[in-house]
Amino acid sequence: MAGFRELLERSFSRTNLLHAARTTLAAVASLLAARACRLPEAYWASITTLVVTQSTLGASLKVSTERLAGTVLGALAGALLSVSGIPALPAYAAGVLILGIVCGCPGLSHAAYRFAGITLAIVLLIARAGSAWLTAAHRFVEVSIGIAVGLAFAAVWPERENAGN
Numbered sequence: 462m463a464g465f466r467e468l469l470e471r472s473f474s475r476t477n478l479l480h481a482a483r484t485t486l487a488a489v490a491s492l493l494a495a496r497a498c499r500l501p502e503a504y505w506a507s508i509t510t511l512v513v514t515q516s517t518l519g520a521s522l523k524v525s526t527e528r529l530a531g532t533v534l535g536a537l538a539g540a541l542l543s544v545s546g547i548p549a550l551p552a553y554a555a556g557v558l559i560l561g562i563v564c565g566c567p568g569l570s571h572a573a574y575r576f577a578g579i580t581l582a583i584v585l586l587i588a589r590a591g592s593a594w595l596t597a598a599h600r601f602v603e604v605s606i607g608i609a610v611g612l613a614f615a616a617v618w619p620e621r622e623n624a625g626n
Contacts, residue, residue, distance in 0.1 A: 476620070483618050484514050491610035500603050509607025514614065521615040525608045530569060531576025532604040534560055536597035538577070539584025543593035549586060556581045580604075 491510040495503035513528055515521040538560055542552040557578055564574035584597050 480516065480620060483614055483620070484511065487514050487610055487614035490614070491607045494610060495603055495606050498602065498606070500599055500606075502599065502603060505600065505603035506607040506610070509604045510611040510614075513608055513611040516620045518612070518615040518619055521612055524572065525612055527570055527572040528576050528604060529608055531564070531573040531578075532580045532601055534563060534573070535577035535580025535582075536584055536600050539581045540593045540597040542581075543585055553582065553585055556585065 488507045488510045492503055492507035495506035500506070509528060513521050513525045515524060535556075538556045542556050545552060547555070560577040560581060561574055564570070564577060580597075580600055583600060584593055587596075589596055
């Protein structure tokens with residue numbers, strides 16, 4: 462019974478409740494901002510905000526940089542490969558391999574590679590009526606909005622450095 466009580470106390474701690482409130486407001490704000498821009502898949506802004514919103518601004522900046530770098534690389538690779546004439550599966554395999562090599566360069570990380578691969582898959586593998594370049598541009602803007610809102614909330618409503626996870 463003591464374990465359950467500790468779990469409840471931790472779940473409803475002031476720090477945890479404030480983190481949940483800040484994250485919720487940031488996720489909703491980014492979704493509304495992307496919808497205001499009439500982006501076709503505005504939910505990616507909110508998803509990005511959830512990915513980049515960390516306990517501290519420093520932690521948020523690190524993951525935001527990785528997310529943005531990966532998104533740019535994946536969007537470019539997806540758009541280029543989609544117009545290359547290479548069938549989707551070999552193009553996707555080549556893109557994932559090339560992105561892995563590029564993201565092995567100094568300054569990039571495995572996290573940037575993961576985000577690049579996700580964006581590549583979205584741009585290259587999901588059938589759409591519009592051009593891949595437009596899809597890539599939308600993805601970049603959606604992710605950029607999510608990052609900007611997440612960082613703004615981390616800066617304006619910071620958590621203590623030792624708070625949370």
